[in-house]
Amino acid sequence: MRSCSCRSHGRRVAVVCAAWFAFAATAGFGEPRTALRLGVRYSPYRSYSQVNRDFPMVAGYPAFSADLVSLEGTLVLAGGRLTHLIRGAVVPPASVSSDDGTGQNYLLEPSLSRLSRAAISYGFEHRLFSLGAVDFLQGPLLGLLYEGRSLRYLSGQGESRRDLNVGIGPALALEAALGSGFALRSGFTGIFYLPYTSFGRLESVNEEGQSQSASYRPFTYAAVFELLLSWRPRSGGCIALGARKHDQIGFGGREPAFVPRDILASRMDSLHEIFLRVSLDLGTNAPGVDWGGANHGSGSRGGRDRDG
Amino acid sequence: MGAAAAAGGTVTGRAARLVAAGLLLLPLFSCTELFVRVERDRDWLVGESAGGRIVLHYRPPSHPGTSPEAAAVAQILANQELYLHLVQQEIGRGFSDAVLIYLYNPEEAEEAIGTAGGGHAIPERLCYYYTYLPAPYTPFQDPRAYPAYIGAHELVHVVTHRVLGRAGSKLLSEGYAVAIDGWMRIIPAAGGQVARARTVHEWMQEYHDQDPLDPPRILTPTELLSETDLEDVVYYPNAGYFVRLMLQRYGAERVNPLFPVPAEQLPGELERVTGESFAAMEAAYEAHWRSELAP
Numbered sequence: 001m002r003s004c005s006c007r008s009h010g011r012r013v014a015v016v017c018a019a020w021f022a023f024a025a026t027a028g029f030g031e032p033r034t035a036l037r038l039g040v041r042y043s044p045y046r047s048y049s050q051v052n053r054d055f056p057m058v059a060g061y062p063a064f065s066a067d068l069v070s071l072e073g074t075l076v077l078a079g080g081r082l083t084h085l086i087r088g089a090v091v092p093p094a095s096v097s098s099d100d101g102t103g104q105n106y107l108l109e110p111s112l113s114r115l116s117r118a119a120i121s122y123g124f125e126h127r128l129f130s131l132g133a134v135d136f137l138q139g140p141l142l143g144l145l146y147e148g149r150s151l152r153y154l155s156g157q158g159e160s161r162r163d164l165n166v167g168i169g170p171a172l173a174l175e176a177a178l179g180s181g182f183a184l185r186s187g188f189t190g191i192f193y194l195p196y197t198s199f200g201r202l203e204s205v206n207e208e209g210q211s212q213s214a215s216y217r218p219f220t221y222a223a224v225f226e227l228l229l230s231w232r233p234r235s236g237g238c239i240a241l242g243a244r245k246h247d248q249i250g251f252g253g254r255e256p257a258f259v260p261r262d263i264l265a266s267r268m269d270s271l272h273e274i275f276l277r278v279s280l281d282l283g284t285n286a287p288g289v290d291w292g293g294a295n296h297g298s299g300s301r302g303g304r305d306r307d308g
Numbered sequence: 309m310g311a312a313a314a315a316g317g318t319v320t321g322r323a324a325r326l327v328a329a330g331l332l333l334l335p336l337f338s339c340t341e342l343f344v345r346v347e348r349d350r351d352w353l354v355g356e357s358a359g360g361r362i363v364l365h366y367r368p369p370s371h372p373g374t375s376p377e378a379a380a381v382a383q384i385l386a387n388q389e390l391y392l393h394l395v396q397q398e399i400g401r402g403f404s405d406a407v408l409i410y411l412y413n414p415e416e417a418e419e420a421i422g423t424a425g426g427g428h429a430i431p432e433r434l435c436y437y438y439t440y441l442p443a444p445y446t447p448f449q450d451p452r453a454y455p456a457y458i459g460a461h462e463l464v465h466v467v468t469h470r471v472l473g474r475a476g477s478k479l480l481s482e483g484y485a486v487a488i489d490g491w492m493r494i495i496p497a498a499g500g501q502v503a504r505a506r507t508v509h510e511w512m513q514e515y516h517d518q519d520p521l522d523p524p525r526i527l528t529p530t531e532l533l534s535e536t537d538l539e540d541v542v543y544y545p546n547a548g549y550f551v552r553l554m555l556q557r558y559g560a561e562r563v564n565p566l567f568p569v570p571a572e573q574l575p576g577e578l579e580r581v582t583g584e585s586f587a588a589m590e591a592a593y594e595a596h597w598r599s600e601l602a603p
Binding site for chain 1: 339340341342343344345346347348349350352354363365401402403404405406408410419420421422428430432433434435437470471472473474568570
């Protein structure tokens with residue numbers, strides 16, 4: 001009975017999300033203009049332990065840590081009041097260590113522990129309103145995230161988990177033109193990776209070489225706060241420097257569920273990232289297209305000095 | 309003058325817009341903090357046991373509250389090193405990683421780890437969090453004779469989950485921990501004194517001897533698999549008592565493979581591994597406790 005109810009609930013969530021996307025994505029899209037953004041991002045990864053399981057939970061040491069460098073590309077397709085964004089990012093395998101809270105690694109063999117990620121997302125932004133030189137943007141985002149983490153403990157035992165997460169959530173942003181080609185943008189994106197559309201596999205090997213494996217269904221929430229300064233030279237294109245606070249929390253149970261039950265994997269990740277990216281106009285009639293709907297909101301506002 | 313005022317106005321206007329943007333987005337910082345707060349707590353001293361297998365993080369004397377003294381730290385390290393050896397003996401498997409212990413002062417433990425009378429384990433991190441209970445204690449001679457500062461319960465969780473696999477049922481996860489620890493304590497009274505510390509046998513004896521009009525508190529294996537929401541003080545001793553019998557009756561080598569098996573598959577797997585039907589095993593268990601707990 002319980003699993004039937006959960007499946008039904010999951011279907012309802014999926015239908016509502018699909019309807020939201022379909023309605024919004026087809027509204028207000030005019031003649032397209034395109035740009036390509038290329039970027040590189042440095043992310044000190046910290047995956048914290050669950051120190052207090054009561055709500056609200058407390059995360060702390062020992063933490064798994066890694067220095068991640070990711071490459072990303074975004075295709076920006078702007079038209080009418082909408083800007084569509086198709087983004088891909090990949091994090092090549094990086095070494096993972098641990099920090100017990102005093103800077104010591106008592107747990108992992110860094111040379112044999114690896115973390116890698118890949119993400120694809122589609123979203124669009126819609127300018128809701130403007131206040132002076134500040135535009136308020138919003139829109140949904142559909143994201144797919146793969147993460148593989150393979151840990152080798154100092155004793156030789158190992159544990160790896162790989163999960164594929166599909167989620168949806170809102171994106172909000174404020175963009176302010178500062179003049180002289182500079183713009184400042186702060187944005188928030190929240191993505192709920194749903195347990196009904198996400199899948200994980202956990203494998204462990206003990207010191208004697210005996211292995212265990214189990215499947216889990218992750219339910220995680222990612223919150224990204226971004227602050228970005230951009231500059232558009234008169235020659236076209238755009239260059240941007242930004243910082244992000246990226247947190248992802250959640251759990252994976254044996255069965256898909258929104259409440260913690262029979263947990264096999266948990267996630268309390270925090271990344272403080274910096275990034276640099278360059279936008280290239282691709283046959284656009286709106287120089288400097290990078291991200292925001294404000295650039296393309298109306299004829300009178302087209303071509304403003306923005307990046308996002 | 310006019311140009312300067314205009315320029316000043318522009319700058320002020322830009323600043324105002326930036327502040328407005330920042331204020332609008334400020335609440336969003338707390339989006340994950342509503343659910344999880346990250347404490348980058350680095351106020352620890354670290355002690356290692358002689359064998360280097362136990363790494364105890366404890367509060368320095370300058371930390372608010374009652375921090376452990378050197379003698380207590382040495383005692384805990386020795387206890388845990390010995391317990392680690394005994395846990396491996398009980399399950400018949402080796403474990404050579406270090407175990408990290410984070411010992412919180414009693415005044416902060418409730419807020420920090422959710423309990424002021426015990427702790428919990430995170431086997432993936434080879435660690436557990438525990439409350440320092442500055443109660444008088446007996447110098448450690450026999451781990452089964454005295455309830456140590458920190459029992460073996462959480463240590464068993466770390467070792468079994470790493471060596472035998474992620475637990476598939478609460479029965480075996482808690483059952484192994486209670487059976488191997490041998491003790492169960494509840495509720496620290498005022499001043500950090502442990503109100504009740506008893507062996508598993510003593511708990512079960514009390515349940516056996518209680519008023520027969522009370523609800524029965526000796527659970528059958530079927531109830532242990534299904535009624536996992538019972539209060540700990542009832543569930544834990546029952547699970548430990550049952551697992552103790554399983555280990556004695558079938559041996560760790562045959563019981564260990566059942567550890568990661570999900571609860572709903574456990575009866576079938578038990579029959580397959582032991583060659584004995586679940587019904588027969590239940591009957592044998594009842595006969596055992598009726599005999600052992602008889603006045």
